[in-house]
Amino acid sequence: MTNDARRHALSFDVEEFFHVANLKHAFPKERWDEVPSRLDVGMDALLSLLDRRGARATMFFLGWVAARRPDLVKRCHDAGHEVASHGWEHEFLWDLDGPEGFDEHLRLTEEAIAAADVPRPVGFRASTFTLTKRTWWAFDVLVKRGYLYDSSVHPVRHPTYGVPDFDPSISTVETEHGSIVEFPVTTFPMGSKNMPVGGGGYFRLLPGPIHRAALSRVTKMGRPVAIYLHPWEFDPEQPRIDAPAFKKFRHYVGLSKSLDRLDAMIQKWPFGTMREVLEGAGKLAAR
Numbered sequence: 699m700t701n702d703a704r705r706h707a708l709s710f711d712v713e714e715f716f717h718v719a720n721l722k723h724a725f726p727k728e729r730w731d732e733v734p735s736r737l738d739v740g741m742d743a744l745l746s747l748l749d750r751r752g753a754r755a756t757m758f759f760l761g762w763v764a765a766r767r768p769d770l771v772k773r774c775h776d777a778g779h780e781v782a783s784h785g786w787e788h789e790f791l792w793d794l795d796g797p798e799g800f801d802e803h804l805r806l807t808e809e810a811i812a813a814a815d816v817p818r819p820v821g822f823r824a825s826t827f828t829l830t831k832r833t834w835w836a837f838d839v840l841v842k843r844g845y846l847y848d849s850s851v852h853p854v855r856h857p858t859y860g861v862p863d864f865d866p867s868i869s870t871v872e873t874e875h876g877s878i879v880e881f882p883v884t885t886f887p888m889g890s891k892n893m894p895v896g897g898g899g900y901f902r903l904l905p906g907p908i909h910r911a912a913l914s915r916v917t918k919m920g921r922p923v924a925i926y927l928h929p930w931e932f933d934p935e936q937p938r939i940d941a942p943a944f945k946k947f948r949h950y951v952g953l954s955k956s957l958d959r960l961d962a963m964i965q966k967w968p969f970g971t972m973r974e975v976l977e978g979a980g981k982l983a984a985r
Contacts, residue, residue: 705968706917706922706925706967706968706969706970706975707923707925707972707975708755708756708927708964708969708970709755709756709758709823709925709972710744710756710757710758710926710927711760711784711928712737712757712763712928712929713763713788713929714735714736714737714930715736715933715936715937716733717730717788718930718949719790719825720941720948721945723941727787730762737763737767738770739929739932739933739936740928740930740931740932740933741770741929743932743933743957744960747957747961747964751961751964753970754969754970754974755779755969755970755971757771757774757781758782758783758784758822758823758849758926759771759774759781759782759784759810760784760787760807761784761785761786761806761807762787762788764807764810764811764813764814765806768813768814769814771810772815772816775817780821780971782819782820782822782823782972783807783808783819783821783822784822784823784824785803785804785822786804786807788825788826790828791824791825791829791833792828797835797836797839800836800839804843807819808843818844820847820973821847821848821849822840822847822848823848823849823926824848824850827852827856827859827860828850828858828859829850829851836850837871838873838874841873841875841876841877842875845878846976847878847879847881847972847973847976847981848871848879849880850880851864852882852883852885853865853885853892854885854891854893854894855891862891862892864880865880866882866885866892867882868881868882868921868976868979868981870981879976881924881972881975882896883924884913884916884921886916887919895909895916896923896924896925897925898927898931899948901931902931902951902956903951909959910962913967917967922979924972925963927956931953931956932953933953936953938950
């Protein structure tokens with residue numbers, strides 16, 4: 699892979715379709731093990747495509763998944779992808795027992811990943827971007843546990859999350875215990891606001907050419923593209939769960955076209971892992 703191939707970052711939050719916040723009402727945590735897994739449907743399609751196109755990605759594994767699927771963690775690592783942490787049970791950070799609860803969830807996820815004979819993660823992404831001003835203490839916990847970068851702050855306005863005045867490019871956050879690099883997913887500047895174009899919702903909702911044009915605008919600004927998606931977004935046959943109309947629309951729109959759109963995107967730009975991009979940009983020391 700050339701240095702150019704490391705200028706843009708692709709990532710996946712590795713979780714089941716029933717872990718999604720929009721469907722939380724239908725899947726109580728105590729019944730998760732009773733729900734048939736569909737994770738392999740999306741992961742098989744993704745890993746095959748990435749291998750075929752020579753792209754690499756960061757896989758933010760939910761600890762709950764890593765503990766049950768060490769084979770999948772190992773498969774991703776052996777294929778050249780970075781394995782990072784997505785926390786333990788897809789809890790919003792403010793629903794944990796403060797810094798102590800967050801620390802415990804990180805520890806459990808690290809142990810699950812290590813049990814797959816994969817290196818300890820150095821990157822983290824919070825469930826539903828819930829690292830906000832309300833949970834800024836999470837940075838202290840991440841630094842103390844040795845994390846090098848985070849991708850949890852979304853510089854947008856949203857009813858649930860977001861830090862709209864945060865730097866949309868790569869930056870450094872200082873804490874009492876040291877610094878950590880923040881690598882937000884891609885947003886598109888529109889006036890004084892940042893539009894969220896780096897995630898699966900807009901990836902599936904916007905026409906492909908328009909989405910790629912927005913990403914092209916970002917690259918012309920000299921910023922690396924950072925995309926995040928989910929395996930369930932590549933499983934068009936997943937069960938349809940009753941939910942409020944808007945949440946249902948956001949979850950199911952465009953699933954049948956996702957794989958083709960991803961293929962077009964990774965043919966247009968060369969993608970690597972979050973860590974590779976940060977190292978290439980001189981934000982992290984190379985391994």
